[in-house]
Amino acid sequence: MSTENEGTAVPPAPSAPPVPVDAPAAPAPQAQAGPYGQDAPGQHPQGQGASGDAGHPGVSSSAPDPSWPPPPPPASPYGGGGSGAGPGGWGSSYQQPAPKSGRGRGGLVAAVLVAALCAGGLGGGLGYVLAKNNDESTGSTTVSASASGGDVKRDPGTTAGVAAKALPSTVTIEAESTSGEGGTGTGFVFDKQGHIVTNNHVVADAVDGGKLTATFPDGKKYDAEVIGNAQGYDVAVIKLKDAPSDLKPLTLGDSDKVAVGDATIAIGAPFGLSDTVTTGIISAKNRPVASSDGSGSQASYMSALQTDASINPGNSGGPLLDAQGNVIGINSAIQSTGNGGFGTGQSGSIGLGFAIPINQAKYVAQELIKNGKPVYAKIGASVSLDDGSDGAQITDQGAGGAAPVEPGGPAAKAGLKPGDVITKLDDRVIDSGPTLIGEIWTHQPGDKVTITYERGGKQHTVEVTLGSRVGDN
Numbered sequence: 001m002s003t004e005n006e007g008t009a010v011p012p013a014p015s016a017p018p019v020p021v022d023a024p025a026a027p028a029p030q031a032q033a034g035p036y037g038q039d040a041p042g043q044h045p046q047g048q049g050a051s052g053d054a055g056h057p058g059v060s061s062s063a064p065d066p067s068w069p070p071p072p073p074p075a076s077p078y079g080g081g082g083s084g085a086g087p088g089g090w091g092s093s094y095q096q097p098a099p100k101s102g103r104g105r106g107g108l109v110a111a112v113l114v115a116a117l118c119a120g121g122l123g124g125g126l127g128y129v130l131a132k133n134n135d136e137s138t139g140s141t142t143v144s145a146s147a148s149g150g151d152v153k154r155d156p157g158t159t160a161g162v163a164a165k166a167l168p169s170t171v172t173i174e175a176e177s178t179s180g181e182g183g184t185g186t187g188f189v190f191d192k193q194g195h196i197v198t199n200n201h202v203v204a205d206a207v208d209g210g211k212l213t214a215t216f217p218d219g220k221k222y223d224a225e226v227i228g229n230a231q232g233y234d235v236a237v238i239k240l241k242d243a244p245s246d247l248k249p250l251t252l253g254d255s256d257k258v259a260v261g262d263a264t265i266a267i268g269a270p271f272g273l274s275d276t277v278t279t280g281i282i283s284a285k286n287r288p289v290a291s292s293d294g295s296g297s298q299a300s301y302m303s304a305l306q307t308d309a310s311i312n313p314g315n316s317g318g319p320l321l322d323a324q325g326n327v328i329g330i331n332s333a334i335q336s337t338g339n340g341g342f343g344t345g346q347s348g349s350i351g352l353g354f355a356i357p358i359n360q361a362k363y364v365a366q367e368l369i370k371n372g373k374p375v376y377a378k379i380g381a382s383v384s385l386d387d388g389s390d391g392a393q394i395t396d397q398g399a400g401g402a403a404p405v406e407p408g409g410p411a412a413k414a415g416l417k418p419g420d421v422i423t424k425l426d427d428r429v430i431d432s433g434p435t436l437i438g439e440i441w442t443h444q445p446g447d448k449v450t451i452t453y454e455r456g457g458k459q460h461t462v463e464v465t466l467g468s469r470v471g472d473n
Helices: 159-169 200-206 358-371 433-440
Strands: 170-176 182-189 195-198 211-215 221-230 235-240 263-268 276-291 300-307 319-321 327-334 353-357 375-378 421-425 448-455 458-465 467-470
Touching (some): 159 170, 159 182, 159 276, 159 319, 182 200, 182 263, 200 235, 211 235, 221 358, 235 358, 263 327, 276 353, 276 433, 300 327, 300 433, 327 358, 353 358, 421 433
Antiparallel strands (some): 182 195, 195 235, 211 221, 221 235, 276 300, 300 353, 319 327, 327 353, 375 467, 421 448
């Protein structure tokens, strides 16, 4: 991912409001067979839009129109723009697919969202207004407020109380590659030994010999190193060098018990603004989301928690908290209109943010700390990444000419064959290959799952014991 340091200068205020500019639409997604299915992150589908920092959709600029009011803004397609990547990467304009037949499933099938990762460049350009007191004015009628209003009490269960407790255990992460490219993101204290959990795409630039630092809200800054990273899960663990002895890990919640409508609190560094707190609710669960950093690396898939808490570039890797201050997810991606804000071409929040459930992230982090490599659950079959197949279809050919169903693997033992269309995993409706991958990766190797599939127009159900694969390659 190219998380370039934005460093955009603050634009002067225009003499008249600017005319809205339409962002160019990205090409429609194209189907591509998944060479790996659930066995590896592999290559993501082509034509899904640019990604990276949820950043630069390529909006052209124009001089302000002296006429007022401006014409109404054109309708924007559903989708987000990316950083430094042209058409064909992840996160660009996404067209809502036509309703599917449902095949007797009551219209519960949902399309996989193509989301832009929300790691941002440092110091993104921001529009602002300065207010100045006029000390030379006379005849002021300003009345001084009384200072006797009493002490302000902020209970632990309030947003202010949760933020006051959680902020000291969050960090702003700056990652820089050996070539000087880099960006900013967020992380949180995982244990007293100095391990910090964040997104893989936040620290990707520093994995191979780059520079990595973590800064706490009190201004204390520490060098850090990558302990392990998982591209498919989009989770990474870094460790502080010379970590302080008074670290307070955030309490981890139970993401399986989260309900739609629960209050959420997000902490991060949107557009480089460290230690920012936003609030919202859980607006959906088990949302299938596919994302990539646009650098040609492997795609990540998640069955995400969806929130309307404001999440922007730079929030990536930060904690999503419940009302009690427990971590229920890791903020990872956003869906955006593609029109940049704050005087830049970088996309921002439209109230569709996605977080990796903490139950999954905890397992991944523990494996990375223990082994330095991720461990993925798998069924041992390659599936199509086309979301128009009304299920996850096992392909006729595997990656590099390999067998589409791994001999002796979990799928083979369960009797699955090329051409079978998987439509459910336990009680989760499966509408595509990416959805199946995301659901399988919420489990651990050795878990038993029930798979419903169609073959020759008939429906079958079989129990599968998930296998394992170590590493991203």
